[in-house]
Amino acid sequence: MMGYVTLSGGLLWAAQLLALLVMTVAGNYCTGKNPVIDPPALVVKFGSPATATCRTEYNADLIGWEATMGGTNKENAQQLVWNVSSITDWSLKGGITCFVSTDEQCTTHLPVTIYKIPENVDLVIHNAGPLVEEHTYWLECEVQSVAPVNNLTVIWFRGDSKLEQSDFTQFNIVGDRDQNVTVRANLSITASREDNRASYSCAAQLDLNTPEPIPNNRSNSILLEVLYEPTIVSPSEDVSLTEGDRLELNCTADANPSPTYEWRRDNKTLENISSSSSTLLIESVEMDSAGVYECIVSNTQGKVSVKMTVAVWRNYLTWIAILVAIAILVLLAVFIGIYCTYHKKNKTGAYILAKFKGGNSQNEQVAHTNGNTA
Numbered sequence: 001m002m003g004y005v006t007l008s009g010g011l012l013w014a015a016q017l018l019a020l021l022v023m024t025v026a027g028n029y030c031t032g033k034n035p036v037i038d039p040p041a042l043v044v045k046f047g048s049p050a051t052a053t054c055r056t057e058y059n060a061d062l063i064g065w066e067a068t069m070g071g072t073n074k075e076n077a078q079q080l081v082w083n084v085s086s087i088t089d090w091s092l093k094g095g096i097t098c099f100v101s102t103d104e105q106c107t108t109h110l111p112v113t114i115y116k117i118p119e120n121v122d123l124v125i126h127n128a129g130p131l132v133e134e135h136t137y138w139l140e141c142e143v144q145s146v147a148p149v150n151n152l153t154v155i156w157f158r159g160d161s162k163l164e165q166s167d168f169t170q171f172n173i174v175g176d177r178d179q180n181v182t183v184r185a186n187l188s189i190t191a192s193r194e195d196n197r198a199s200y201s202c203a204a205q206l207d208l209n210t211p212e213p214i215p216n217n218r219s220n221s222i223l224l225e226v227l228y229e230p231t232i233v234s235p236s237e238d239v240s241l242t243e244g245d246r247l248e249l250n251c252t253a254d255a256n257p258s259p260t261y262e263w264r265r266d267n268k269t270l271e272n273i274s275s276s277s278s279t280l281l282i283e284s285v286e287m288d289s290a291g292v293y294e295c296i297v298s299n300t301q302g303k304v305s306v307k308m309t310v311a312v313w314r315n316y317l318t319w320i321a322i323l324v325a326i327a328i329l330v331l332l333a334v335f336i337g338i339y340c341t342y343h344k345k346n347k348t349g350a351y352i353l354a355k356f357k358g359g360n361s362q363n364e365q366v367a368h369t370n371g372n373t374a
């Protein structure tokens with residue numbers, strides 16, 4: 001019993017050794033004798049022609065190509081061309097084999113990559129109508145009928161700038177992975193006001209180490225509309241004015257949809273200002289234009305307000321001018337008064353003088369007489 005087991009065990013061992021020896025010999029036999037294929041790998045577009053040449057240094061009894069398309073063989077030859085006018089069989093993706101038979105059969109494998117440019121690249125957003133700021137949405141890029149999916153990258157664009165690359169886990173693949181498939185990739189975006197009127201698109205890129213890179217296929221663009229609450233761009237500050245000055249308060253706000261404006265002074269709505277007016281203008285302020293102005297900006301998304309204090313000072317310059325004018329008038333009146341009075345006096349004086357002059361001639365005569373006497 002034991003002896004038999006030992007014997008059969010020994011036989012088994014001997015058989016295994018022999019098998020190993022045969023395998024090694026066979027392996028050794030082909031070393032350096034395997035045919036050489038040019039090119040060593042093929043990257044072909046689906047539907048395009050393909051060709052490869054198999055060569056051996058030895059005069060082979062038989063040289064051949066094992067392939068699901070274009071399989072062929074030839075006796076007593078050193079080379080054989082595999083030539084297919086149009087690659088239409090996806091099973092070629094497994095590669096093809098060239099064999100050379102002399103005493104033994106030696107083979108070389110030619111890996112084949114069949115690629116297919118997508119039939120269509122379509123971008124959709126699963127949301128009807130405008131987006132709302134700070135809400136999250138999905139953009140879905142559908143790449144139809146593309147291969148090979150392992151060498152496909154979906155690129156996202158916002159305007160013309162590339163966004164983060166989506167990795168394969170985000171892919172949803174429909175179809176036979178060994179052939180062409182339809183790939184859906186999602187991009188999640190949190191809508192921001194900067195996204196309003198921004199356009200998004202995606203592109204399918206196949207990276208196959210071809211001498212010339214395969215141009216990517218860009219999708220349609222989606223122009224986003226984002227609704228957001230108002231933000232006052234550059235609110236006016238508190239102002240201090242003098243009567244008669246021009247008052248301009250600016251409350252222009254950035255908002256979508258366009259906001260309405262309400263202007264209040266001391267909590268009372270200024271009825272005479274249109275609700276579309278982002279600025280308040282008073283050409284010439286009066287004392288009662290002063291107060292706390294409030295601008296309330298609102299749209300469907302929200303409401304903001306800003307307060308501005310307007311102080312109005314009396315225009316003392318006018319008062320001074322008036323006072324000066326009055327003073328001048330008064331002075332003028334006084335002067336005229338004085339002048340008139342003086343003039344009247346002067347007239348009376350002349351009359352007296354004339355009277356006096358008459359008396360004088362008498363005096364002269366008197367003097368003369370006096371002189372003669374002297």
Ligand SMILES: *[C@@H]1O[C@H](CO)[C@@H](O)[C@H](O)[C@H]1NC(C)=O
Binds near residue numbers: 051081083084085
């Ligand atoms: C391969 O086949 C095409 C037509 O199918 C032919 O024009 C071309 O010459 C062939 N090439 C070789 C190397 O045989």
Ligand SMILES: *[C@@H]1O[C@H](CO)[C@@H](O)[C@H](O)[C@H]1NC(C)=O
Binds near residue numbers: 117118120215216217
């Ligand atoms: C994809 O790009 C290639 C090369 O630019 C072009 O020939 C082909 O028409 C494009 N296909 C689609 C669906 O845009």
Ligand SMILES: *[C@@H]1O[C@H](CO)[C@@H](O)[C@H](O)[C@H]1NC(C)=O
Binds near residue numbers: 046181
């Ligand atoms: C690609 O796949 C679609 C559906 O999976 C199929 O209808 C179409 O014929 C395929 N195209 C090619 C070139 O194999």
Ligand SMILES: *[C@@H]1O[C@H](CO)[C@@H](O)[C@H](O)[C@H]1NC(C)=O
Binds near residue numbers: 138186
């Ligand atoms: C992409 O988003 C849509 C809509 O939310 C969802 O139905 C789909 O499953 C998502 N696909 C992937 C690959 O996440």
Ligand SMILES: *[C@@H]1O[C@H](CO)[C@@H](O)[C@H](O)[C@H]1NC(C)=O
Binds near residue numbers: 043150208210
């Ligand atoms: C396809 O992608 C794989 C993995 O990224 C890479 O190893 C392989 O070289 C690519 N195929 C071609 C033909 O470039």
Ligand SMILES: *[C@@H]1O[C@H](CO)[C@@H](O)[C@H](O)[C@H]1NC(C)=O
Binds near residue numbers: 233
């Ligand atoms: C109000 O301010 C905005 C933003 O700073 C500016 O574009 C606009 O011209 C201003 N309006 C007036 C009337 O000054």
Ligand SMILES: *[C@@H]1O[C@H](CO)[C@@H](O)[C@H](O)[C@H]1NC(C)=O
Binds near residue numbers: 266
């Ligand atoms: C304006 O009204 C608000 C409440 O609506 C109140 O708190 C505030 O005191 C009022 N201001 C004036 C100046 O009346």
Ligand SMILES: *[C@@H]1O[C@H](CO)[C@@H](O)[C@H](O)[C@H]1NC(C)=O
Binds near residue numbers: 273
């Ligand atoms: C609007 O009316 C108020 C009085 O109700 C007045 O003080 C203000 O100057 C007016 N503003 C404009 C821009 O006409």
